[in-house]
Each structure stands twice: as structure tokens, then as C-alpha cells.
Amino acid sequence: MERTVATLKERIRAGSAKIPAEKVIRGGMLVNVMSSEIYPADIAVYKDMIAAVGDVEPYIGPDTEVIDATGKYLVPGxxxxxxxxxxxxxxxxxxxxxxxxxxxxxxxxxxxxxxxxxxxxxxxxxxxxxxxxxxxxxxxxxxxxxxxxxxxxxxxxxxxxxxxxxxxxxxxxxxxxxxxxxxxxxxxxxxxxxxxxxxxxxxxxxxxxxxxxxxxxxxxxxxxxxxxxxxxxxxxxxxxxxxxxxxxxxxxxxxxxxxxxxxxxxxxxxxxxxxxxxxxxxxxxxxxxxxxxxxxxxxxxxxxxxxxxxxxxxxxxxxxxxxxxxLVGSICPGRIADILFVDNLEEFTVAKVMTNGQMVAENHHISYELKAPARSPIFKGQLKCKMTTKEDFEYKVPIQNGKAKVLSMDVKGPFVRKRRDVELKVVNGVIQPDTQQDAIMVSVLERFGKNGNKSLAFCSGWKLKNGAMASTCAPDDNNLVVMGSSAEDMSIAVNHLIEQGGGQVVVENGKVIEFLPLPVGGIVSDEEPEVIAELEKKIDEAARRIGSDLPNPMMYMFFLPITAIPDYALTDVGPVDYCALTTYDPVLELVEE
The missing domain is CATH 3.20.20.140 (Metal-dependent hydrolases)
Structure with a gap:
């Protein structure tokens, strides 16, 4: 309820038992987080508000719904x-x-x-x-x-x-x-x-x-x-x-x-x-x-x-x-009626859930039909990237053949990346990724049609042996992130996401082997959680198939654009040195042979 003079009068009357409660929860044990006590207490609910706690007999009218909470602990949402x-x-x-x-x-x-x-x-x-x-x-x-x-x-x-x-x-x-x-x-x-x-x-x-x-x-x-x-x-x-x-x-x-x-x-x-x-x-x-x-x-x-x-x-x-x-956080008069029915406090098993005064869930499932809204063009638009070729993901240098010493962002957990210097071969003017040394290519492409930025750098820790993977769900800016041992597979991964309007993809030997579509803004889906969980399982299995042993390879990758945690990151403007708060050149030294 909005707080207007009229609704405040209504709320006060409901709290004063001048208006019957719509629902009464009886027989439960109240977990009072305000006083650190647990004791028997009933709860009167009017619309989305807790009207009374304790003795609620005066709040019961002829149409009041009585909810039996016998054997349950009543916990705030x-x-x-x-x-x-x-x-x-x-x-x-x-x-x-x-x-x-x-x-x-x-x-x-x-x-x-x-x-x-x-x-x-x-x-x-x-x-x-x-x-x-x-x-x-x-x-x-x-x-x-x-x-x-x-x-x-x-x-x-x-x-x-x-x-x-x-x-x-x-x-x-x-x-x-x-x-x-x-x-x-x-x-x-x-x-x-x-x-x-x-x-x-x-x-x-x-x-x-x-x-x-x-x-x-x-x-x-x-x-x-x-x-x-x-x-x-x-x-x-x-x-x-x-x-x-x-x-x-x-x-x-x-x-x-x-x-x-x-x-x-x-x-x-x-x-x-x-x-x-x-x-x-x-x-x-x-x-x-x-x-x-x-x-x-x-x-x-x-x-x-x-x-x-x-x-x-x-x-x-x-x-x-x-x-x-x-508004929230406790079961007290005047607060929003968000109440959990919990079987056992030690094991903290939530049996039923009330939100905004309505019973909405039971046995870990929503108990009514909940539909996503129709999506406007704002969230249904396509990625505004140009289609790519493998040349877009080749790191070109001004020597034909030789060696390049590069700074590779070495993942040490989902957010922390440390410096790792790696010596890679240069063949026909292109630095070659090396799966034996766990040094592969990574890129971020601007996808909003603003400037067409595309960065290119080196990373370690994913242990990809072949293929590529990419995601348009990639905070903090949700540009398109792709990494791989093959420039051709990186291009195929990126192009697939552009064609599909966003998502996550794994490519091996020139073929898409798994795809998780994210049609809402390129970052989320309206599918049921169970469907997304199954797709997550498949996309992680695909990432492991091409070599990664990280606990969550795709999520570790899409955190790369976060620059707020040491030491290195990658955005569409280039590889970033967190300590210096500036971009850096990942090529440290070139030796021509």
C-alpha cells in the first residue's frame, strides 16, 4: 500500500482491530529478531501489512482466512x-x-x-x-x-x-x-x-x-x-x-x-x-x-x-x-508481511513462503503462475557488432618470425588476475597462442554500436587445449567477451552470438558445440530456472571438453572486464593495469629471428 493520508488511516484502523484481518497465521513459534526471542505468537495480516503479532483474536472477522502454522517457526523474509x-x-x-x-x-x-x-x-x-x-x-x-x-x-x-x-x-x-x-x-x-x-x-x-x-x-x-x-x-x-x-x-x-x-x-x-x-x-x-x-x-x-x-x-x-x-526485516506491526514457515531452525528448511501478505511458495516452488512481461525492443535488440573474421583475433606485431615476451593475465580465483610473463612464438607477423604453456588469446568487443572497439590480450589459467568460448553476459559493461586457442574458433563464437542476439557459446574445431541463449538484453533469459540450470551444466561441460578445469569457466571468463579488483582486467578499450589505473601493452619484448 502506498503511504497516503487515506491509506494511512486504513493501516491504522487495521492495526487497531477496527478492520478485520484478511489472514491470520495461528499456532506457530515467532522468531523475534528484534528481541532475540522465540515464543508462541499468532500474526494478523491486512493486505500486504502485518497488523498485529501475539493475541490476534480481536482481528478475526467472518471472512478472515486462518492459516495453520502448527509445528513451524515463523521467520522474517x-x-x-x-x-x-x-x-x-x-x-x-x-x-x-x-x-x-x-x-x-x-x-x-x-x-x-x-x-x-x-x-x-x-x-x-x-x-x-x-x-x-x-x-x-x-x-x-x-x-x-x-x-x-x-x-x-x-x-x-x-x-x-x-x-x-x-x-x-x-x-x-x-x-x-x-x-x-x-x-x-x-x-x-x-x-x-x-x-x-x-x-x-x-x-x-x-x-x-x-x-x-x-x-x-x-x-x-x-x-x-x-x-x-x-x-x-x-x-x-x-x-x-x-x-x-x-x-x-x-x-x-x-x-x-x-x-x-x-x-x-x-x-x-x-x-x-x-x-x-x-x-x-x-x-x-x-x-x-x-x-x-x-x-x-x-x-x-x-x-x-x-x-x-x-x-x-x-x-x-x-x-x-x-x-x-x-519496511522489512522483522515480523512486527506495520512491516510488510514477508513471512517464512520454517521446519527446523538448525537445518533452516523453508517449507512455505508468504510475501506481501500472499502465500506464494511451498516445497521450494512458486505456488502460482508467474509470467514474465512482454519484452519491448529495448531488451530485444540485436548486438550492434560487425561480423568478424579470424584476422580480428590474431595479435599482429612488426616482426615476421621470432619470439614475443608477453604479459598474460593469470587467473587466481574468479576476480584476481596476476602477472605471468610468457615467451611465445611469432609466425608470419602473428603471436601464436600456446596451449602447452597455457597462454591463449582473449578479446572484448564493444557491442552497442558506439565505437566498434575491440581489444586483444593474453590470459592463462583456463587451460583451454583448443576451441573458444564467448559471452555477452559480462559485467561490468556487458560487452562481448571471447577467449580461445584458435582465432578461427574465436571468430565463429563471436559471430554466433551476434547472429543469435546474445548468450554464451562454446566452439570446438570450427563448430558450435553448446549455446545458452540470453535474449533479454543479451544478458538474461525468461526461461524457467530449471531450464537455465540444465543449459549451464551443458555449457560448463563443453568448456571442460575443450580443456578448462576451473569450477565455473564461463563465469570466471565473464568477470574479466571488472577492473575494480587487482591486478589485471580487460575491457573494450584494452588490457587494464589495476594498480596504475590505465591500459597497458601486453607485448613486453620482441626478438626477431
């Missing part, structure tokens, strides 16, 4: 404190089908991947989709787009002038993922977004991997409130001692909970009240096999956190960190 749902390759509707049955009823997101491939008109379409979804999205306006240094190419640039407008939108709850380097370098658009947030009394969300000491102090002096990016528990401790709310990230590729929860279990239990959870990047496969935030709650309990504290981390702590605790 879980809140994902930082998520790029687009990286799951699931649209908002499909993503809701995956996570809501596991108890995630709210998420905080910048929806920045959608913005990068559309514009504010496209963003409004996503807002409309969210309103029809059982999953709430508390949107933070991205501090800027793109997030890259130097600036890569996206469809729409989010800057300080845009912030002056969008921070006044009712959908805006803060400034999203303000990266350390942009504050440190005193970027005008970033500081403009923060200054506007001060005017509008909005919180500033952070992204400060490995920030310590004076760097962290300077960052905090800009006004950033919270952070989701710590690489060890000592980093968590320093940030919390300096006043930050901390989100512990447990994604499908970065498993940080076991390490970071030590700040609570080994250093200071009092930290627990300002620690919450996020998943950041997940896949349909992981959600369907492990769960979502319910899985994170279970991991925390297994790490030694008591169930009440773990549930608080997944609910009220996040709500308070983001200043939305008047």
Missing part, C-alpha cells in the same frame, strides 16, 4: 544485501521463481547490468516487472556506469547529472556499490552522486576490497556506510571497528563466509549485530542444488553462529544497514 541478479542469467521474474521459494523475499541491487545494456527507459521496464514479482528489489542508483577505469563503453552512462534526477525517484534507496578507486581518485561523477545523496539523506553503499589503513580512512570520510567485499576476517574487523556495517559474501564462485565469519566467532561476538549476508553473483544451478540465503544461514550455523544470530544476519541486520527496517 530473508534479505540479500548485495546482488547482481543478472549474473544468474535469469530475468527478474525467473530469478524470483528460483530464490523466493528458498526464503529470499527482498534484495538490494543497482540493476546496473540492465542499465548498461539499456537506459532509464529500460530501467523503468524492470521496475514495472518488479512490481508484478513476489521478490522486492530495493534499488540503489549506481554511483556511475560504467564502473571501469579507464572508462569502457556501455549503452548508457550513469553520471552525477542523472543522480540529481533519479535519487528523487520513489524506487531509490541509496547509492549503489561505490568503488574505492573512484573515491580515492576523486572522480567527479562519483563525488557528485555522494554529494547528492547527502542532500537527499540517502545512504551510500560501498565496495572496498582489500581497503585498509589510510586508504580505508579516506574512503570512509566520503560517507560510505557499508561494504560487501572483504577478503579475510582481519579486514572485516578493521572495517567494523571503524564504523562500517559489513556484509559477508557467499557467492557461487567466492566462498568468503567461512573466513569472514571468524570476525564474529573468534574475535568479537558483538560484531554479529552489524553483520549481514549477500550472495553478489549466483547461478541457477547453485540455487536449485544448494538454496540461496537459506544456504548461507545454514553455513553460518555450521560455522558456530547460533540460529537466532544467523537469522538476524539474514534479516534485520541487513534491513538496518540499508535503512529499510521500517
Amino acid at each position: 530473508l534479505i540479500d544485501g548485495h546482488i547482481h541478479s543478472e549474473c544468474s542469467k535469469l530475468s527478474i521474474t525467473s530469478y524470483a521463481k528460483a530464490v523466493v521459494p528458498h526464503g529470499t523475499t527482498s534484495m538490494i541491487s543497482g540493476l546496473d547490468e540492465y542499465i548498461s545494456v539499456s537506459n532509464l527507459e529500460g530501467l523503468q521496464e524492470i521496475f514495472a516487472e518488479i512490481k508484478q514479482s513476489p521478490l522486492k528489489v530495493f534499488w540503489g542508483a549506481p554511483y556511475k556506469t560504467p564502473y571501469t577505469v579507464p572508462q569502457s563503453t556501455v549503452s548508457f552512462n550513469f553520471n552525477k547529472d542523472v543522480h540529481e534526477m533519479v535519487q528523487k525517484w520513489p524506487e531509490c534507496y541509496g547509492v549503489w556499490e561505490t568503488v574505492t578507486e573512484f573515491v580515492q581518485e576523486e572522480d567527479e561523477d562519483t563525488l557528485g552522486a555522494i554529494a547528492e545523496a547527502y542532500k537527499n539523506n540517502l545512504p551510500v553503499f560501498g565496495c572496498a576490497p582489500m581497503a585498509r589503513g589510510t586508504k580505508l580512512n579516506g574512503y570512509l570520510c566520503s560517507g560510505v556506510r557499508l561494504d560487501h567485499e572483504s577478503y579475510d576476517h582481519e579486514e572485516v574487523v578493521e572495517k567494523m571497528r571503524k564504523g562500517m556495517h559489513m556484509l559477508i559474501r557467499e557467492s557461487c564462485v567466492t566462498h568468503f563466509l567461512a573466513e569472514n565469519i571468524r570476525a564474529v566467532t573468534e574475535v568479537n561476538p558483538a560484531f554479529a549485530r552489524r553483520v549481514s549476508f549477500c550472495t553478489d553473483d549466483v547461478t541457477a544451478t547453485d540455487i536449485l542444488s544448494k538454496g540461496h540465503l537459506d544456504h548461507v544461514v545454514r553455513l553460518a550455523i555450521q560455522a558456530g553462529v547460533d540460529p537466532m544470530t544467523a537469522i538476524q544476519m539474514a534479516t534485520i541486520n541487513s534491513a538496518e544497514a540499508y535503512r529499510i527496517d521500517h
